[in-house]
Amino acid sequence: MLNIVIFGAPGSGKGTQSERIVERFGINHISTGEVLRAEIAKGTELGKIAHEYISQGQLIPDDLMIDILANEFDSFKGSKGVIFDGFPRTIPQAEALKKMLNERGQDVSIMIDLDVPEEELLKRLLKRGQQSGRADDNMDTIKKRLVVYNTQTSPLKDYYKKEEKYQYINGHDTFENITSTIMEILEKLV
Numbered sequence: 001m002l003n004i005v006i007f008g009a010p011g012s013g014k015g016t017q018s019e020r021i022v023e024r025f026g027i028n029h030i031s032t033g034e035v036l037r038a039e040i041a042k043g044t045e046l047g048k049i050a051h052e053y054i055s056q057g058q059l060i061p062d063d064l065m066i067d068i069l070a071n072e073f074d075s076f077k078g079s080k081g082v083i084f085d086g087f088p089r090t091i092p093q094a095e096a097l098k099k100m101l102n103e104r105g106q107d108v109s110i111m112i113d114l115d116v117p118e119e120e121l122l123k124r125l126l127k128r129g130q131q132s133g134r135a136d137d138n139m140d141t142i143k144k145r146l147v148v149y150n151t152q153t154s155p156l157k158d159y160y161k162k163e164e165k166y167q168y169i170n171g172h173d174t175f176e177n178i179t180s181t182i183m184e185i186l187e188k189l190v
Contacts, residue, residue, distance in 0.1 A: 001106055002027055002081030002190055005088065005097075005165075007156065008114035009149045010142065011124040012171045013178065017114065018083045020179050025186065028076045032086035035068060036060065054136060057144030059089055059152065066096045073100070081109070089153045094160070109189055111160035112182060114171035118146060 002025060006014045015031060022029050036054065039047035046064070053060050065087060073082060088094040101107050116124075122142060129137025136145070160166040167185055169178060 001079065001109075002186065003101060003106055003109050004081065004083045004186070005094075005108055005111040005160070006083055006085050006114070007111050007160075008171055009116060009118070009121050009153075010145045011121040011128065012114040012116045013175075014085050014114060016175070017112075017178065017182060018085045021083055021182065021186065024183060025080060025190065027081035027083060028079050029083045029085060030069060030072045030087070032060075032065065032068070032084075035072065055141075057136070057141050057148060059148060062090070062093050062096060065093065066100060069097070070100050073104070084108075088156060089149075091155060091159050094156055108160075108163070108165055110167055110185070111156070111163075111165045112167050112169055112185070113157060114169050114178070116171040120172055121146065 004021065004027075006018055006021075008014050015033075018029050018031070021027065036047070036050045040051045040054075041047070046068070049064070050060055069084070069087060076082060084097065088097050098108065122139075125137050125142045126139065128134065135141075157166060169181055171178060173181075
């Protein structure tokens with residue numbers, strides 16, 4: 001199976017590139033953001049808890065996220081693989097993901113790091129907020145999310161380098177070049 005961690009700061013293009021990968025390789029996509037937003041919209045207990053964390057720009061507790069991911073992962077019978085979009089965000093989450101996958105005879109195949117300068121991220125997220133109306137795409141929350149990314153999430157680069165799964169991608173290139181580079185790398189893994 002092709003199990004991909006797509007990585008980058010908020011606004012780096014993880015969701016957009018994930019869509020292209022799904023189309024090309026026929027694998028499943030787990031966007032933790034989409035899963036959580038759906039729970040919030042339904043008004044579930046998980047949604048209420050998630051909303052409290054998200055509205056403050058904070059991360060969801062690890063045990064809660066792993067339970068959500070395990071349920072999603074297990075629902076994909078006969079899958080060719082999965083893209084994990086928005087998870088892991090901390091080293092303990094990466095270790096928990098590895099454990100969850102190993103229990104199922106799987107592992108992460110590659111971590112794709114979409115690297116985008118912070119100034120560009122701010123522009124993208126503010127524009128997305130204006131177009132989509134996403135409540136978390138406002139300047140205060142964006143700045144909090146970027147601080148969390150830089151302090152808690154960014155260290156995952158070193159974790160996946162040690163695992164020999166890390167792949168840097170210039171996320172400030174053209175959409176077509178980014179997609180092309182990712183596809184070339186993934187073709188070598190299948």
